[in-house]
Amino acid sequence: MSAEPIATFESSLDEVGVELVRTSADQFESALTPLLDAPAVGASLPFENVSLPDAVETDPGVEKLEAAKTGVTAAGYGIADYGSVIIQGGPDGEEPASLYADEHVAVVAGSDVLPDMDATFDRLAEDIRSGTGQAIIATGPSATADMGALVKGAHGPVEVTVVLLEDR
Amino acid sequence: MSVDTRQRKAERIRHLLETEGDSVHKNTQVFNNGRYESTADLEDYEALKDEARAIKEDAIERLPELVDRVTETIEANGGTVYVADDAADANRYVTEVADGRDVVKSKSMTSEEIEVNESLEASGSDVWETDLAEFVLQVADEAPSHIVAPAIHKSREEIAELFNAYFDPEKPLETAQELTQFAREHLGEKIADADVGMTGANFVTADTGTLALVTSEGNARKCVQATDTHIAVAGVEKLVPRVEDLQPFVELIGRSGTGQDITSYVSLFTPPGDSPTFDGDGELGSGDDREFHLVLIDNGRMEMREDDQLRETLYCIRCSACANSCANFQHVGGHAFGGETYSGGIATGWEAGVHGADSAAEFNDLCTGCSRCVNQCPVKIDIPWINTVVRDRINRGTDGDLDFLVDGLTPDEEPGGVDLQKRLFGNFDTLAKLGSTFAPLSNWVAQTGPARSLLERTLGVDSRRELPAFERESLVEWFENRGPRVDPEEARRQVALYPDAYTNYVRTERGKAAVRVLEALDVRVDVPAAGESGRAPLSQGMVATAQSNAEDVYDSLAPAVAAGHDVVVVEPSDLAMFHREYERLLPEDEYAALKDRSYEVMEYVYGLLENGADLDALPEGDDTRIAYHSHCQQRTLDLEPYTVAVLEDCGFDVTTSDVECCGMAGSFGYKSEYYELSVDVGEALVDQFTTENTADRTVVASGTSCLEQLDALLARRPAHPVRLLDTR
Incomplete structure (x- = not known):
């Protein structure tokens, strides 16, 4: 993966108010820890030699989910042009963990940062045809202007952070 | 439409302007400005729209x-x-x-x-x-x-x-x-x-x-x-x-x-x-x-799918760009547009298709055909056309019994039942011809209290509006008496100046200025006696009359077109007819021939100057401060920049408005049920022309309607920009 999409990704994320934290597989836990506000929930990560610390509850009940301050999940890929991440929700609970907590931390592999929407839809089409039941193109925090002014954090997270695994 | 119905509509609009207008205006401005900014960032915006359109056409x-x-x-x-x-x-x-x-x-x-x-x-x-x-x-x-x-x-x-x-x-x-x-x-x-x-x-x-x-x-x-x-x-x-x-x-x-x-x-x-x-x-x-x-x-x-006129509605992805770019919508909001579910812009097509014409009928007139939504639609639906078609169907579905009153004034192609007010405005050409023949008597009579009161009661022409004053000598008559001044052998180009009904009978001064400016640039000008373009009846939903007018106009201009001359148009709404609506009203080859040969007057001057005409033949602007309001349909055709460029090349200091429409929109602002909304929309333009930077500027505007509106709402008297280039 060339550096260019990553640089574009970072500036696009910045435009939608999302911080990018660059790290590597072996530094992941120390990069993640400062981002965790307790209680934290999450869904197990699919990256080799990368796992969630014990402080992150991966099998929460409804009450813990709704009380969570941080939700950590993998994101299948990122879109450099838009600063979006694709949350693929499956039985491990990526969807609720990324949706209910105040802050969503999305973990993306550097090699999964795609340049644009064209490339994204090629990949999405392939994934959906092979059984991905749910893919959310998520860009920045949830938001609404329905109450007379722009408010971040409507039904979903108030804040989003992307952790990039540069060596994955 | 009865006086009561008009009053009820006017009251409903007044109520909404007071209660919901401010919120709607504030919020739609955010969406509208946001759309312009966000789409400007897309490199391949037009290509994406074409792609989206093609997918929808295929899917339907x-x-x-x-x-x-x-x-x-x-x-x-x-x-x-x-x-x-x-x-x-x-x-x-x-x-x-x-x-x-x-x-x-x-x-x-x-x-x-x-x-x-x-x-x-x-x-x-x-x-x-x-x-x-x-x-x-x-x-x-x-x-x-x-x-x-x-x-x-x-x-x-x-x-x-x-x-x-x-x-x-x-x-x-x-x-x-x-x-x-x-x-x-x-x-x-x-x-x-x-x-x-x-x-x-x-x-x-x-x-x-x-x-x-x-x-x-x-x-x-x-x-x-x-x-x-x-x-x-x-x-x-x-x-x-x-x-x-x-x-x-x-x-x-x-x-x-x-x-x-x-x-x-x-x-x-x-x-x-x-x-x-x-x-x-x-x-x-x-x-x-x-x-x-x-x-x-x-x-x-599925029935809409079989309907050649409404089918396009099904391409709609309900993004709301058409509503957000609609000046009337921005000021009064969706609750004014009627409809059981959908309101504003393309909603007329939806309402006509899913709930029936009655649901689309009541406020269908709020689409003035300004066409600002056309370039905003991501699937390129011709929304004003859909509104026109639905209006035509509503007209045809109405029984009328007062036709004899206006039959002499309205030699149109429409069946009985078309609202009298619509027939009056739709046959503006006939009215203008009569007004001109009997001017100035006709103007004096029309301005009298009893006449205005009668007009308001029977036809819903709001008495708060000043009526256009007809000139005794039409532009065509003036030109016939005067004759062309440039020898065809020595001319840079030869043109037919199209005498639209307003320029011909009401604002003849801008037509005369256009003739002199073109001649100053060595262009041989003729002014053929071509009739009204069809814009007036089309805006009332009188499609058959519009088509008949279009055919007549083509016949009048065909000799010039066949001879390889250009057609120059002063009134942007008529040029927009030639470039947009004639595609649906004329045979394909005639439409293409006229479209390829016709130009807005300032666009044409720009082209002449670009191709070697002498800028020194035009007056010096000397940094004269100008506030220019382009016309809605002119901007849809992307023709605003030419006027600005010509004026700046001549040395004028130009600033422009950025409202979607002046609010007058042909007959719209004359109708008593819509007068207050029209003025509310116009005030946004007035605000832009009364700031510290604009209050002292000479006001020019390309459209007749815009000039009427600005004249009514501003203390300064506006003129067509071509008059700045006229040495007379």
Whole structure:
């Protein structure tokens, strides 16, 4: 993966108010820890030699989910042009963990940062045809202007952070 | 239309201007400006629109096949597809599935169209709207006023007042943050308790059975995740063939709607999904037993598909760009546009198709045909044309009994029953000819109290408007007496100056200026006696008369066109007829010949100067300060820059307005039922021309209507820009 999409990704994320934290597989836990506000929930990560610390509850009940301050999940890929991440929700609970907590931390592999929407839809089409039941193109925090002014954090997270695994 | 009906309409509009106008104006401006900015960032905006259009054309063409395909796919995935003939059929199915269980909904205008909430509640379900705007409307018991932001007409203060009265919270709610947090918590409980999640769908892919939902709040995700039965309600036109087809729409819909490059969430659900769901015990249980029902709504759509004029409506992706760019909508909002469900812009097509012409009829006139929406539509629907066609059908469906009163004045092609007011304005050419023949007597008579009172009572011509004063000598007569001044042998070009009805009979000075300016640049000018372009009848929905006028105009201009001369047009709305509407009114070759040869006058001057004409033949601007208002249809044709460039090249100091329309829009501002809205829209332009930087500037405007409006609302007398170039 060339550096260019990553640089574009970072500036696009910045435009939608999302911080990018660059790290590597072996530094992941120390990069993640400062981002965790307790209680934290999450869904197990699919990256080799990368796992969630014990402080992150991966099998929460409804009450813990709704009380969570941080939700950590993998994101299948990122879109450099838009600063979006694709949350693929499956039985491990990526969807609720990324949706209910105040802050969503999305973990993306550097090699999964795609340049644009064209490339994204090629990949999405392939994934959906092979059984991905749910893919959310998520860009920045949830938001609404329905109450007379722009408010971040409507039904979903108030804040989003992307952790990039540069060596994955 | 009776005097009472006009008064009732005027009162309704006045009420909405007072109560909802400010909120709607503020919010639509954000969307409208956002769209211009966001689409400007797209390198391939036009190509994406073409791609989106092509996908929709193909999908609607193959719709029955796509319905079969999606049914097969979703059933193979373990879901159910039900194609509902109409609202009652859909509601029967949905209530059977819900079976009295509690329902949480995300925003769906199609569910508003079928009024499913009422059916569900009648069958014992509790139904909660979880989109915050829909929630506000549910609490307020009001109808949406905008297809994307349904509570756009409500201010924060009004929402706070509503919530405080309805929910009586311990501490009164005040800020948008507090209101949002309160709604989130309130609805969070409803979502956790509900069994059925109901969503709409912005798109449905036939190949994989994927629903694409474009949202920002996250409530649609929760409604699907937290429940174990998902019902999606979608118009059958939402089908696209393949997942890849979603790409241009995903890039266009947020930009076109709220002016965001992309909304927070574009959810691609291929149900039934396997995300864990809430079980009854407060645990996250397996989502493997989810039920999924896709209800595809016909409700008139398959008939629209067979209708050559309304079919385009089905390409609509309901982004709201047409409403946001509509000057009238910006000022008065969707509640003024009538319609049972949809309001503003393309809504006329939807209402005519799904609820019938009656529902589209009442405020169909609020589309003035300014065409500002045309370039904004991501699927390139000619929305003004759809409004015109629906207006024509409404006209033809009306019985009339007063035709004898205006028959002499209205030699049109329309059947009896067309509203008298419409026939009067639609036959402006005849009126102007008579007015000119009897001027100045006709002008004196028309301005008298009794005449104005009669005009207002019988024809709804508002007596607060000054009527156009007809010139005794028309432009054509003036030119016949004067003759051409440039020898064809020595001429740089030869042109036919088209004498539109206003330039010919009312504002002859701008026609004379145009002749002299062109001659100063060594152009041989003729002014053939061509009639009204058809713009006037078309704006009243009198399509047959417009067509007949178009044919006559073509016959008058054909010799010049055949001789290789150019056609120069002063009035932008008539040039727009030649370039846009004539495609539908004339044979293809005639349309193409006239379009290729016709130019707006300042555009033509620009072309002459670019091709070697002598700038010194035109007057020096000497930094004279000018405020220029281009014309709505001229801007749609992207012809504003030529006027600015010519004036600047001549040394004028030019600033421009950026309102979508002056609000006058031909006959619109004369009609007593719309006078106040017209003035309200015009005031926005006046505001731009009375700032510190503009208040001392000479005002010029290209359109007749714009000149009439500015003349009425500004202390300075405006003129057509070509007059700045005239040495006389």
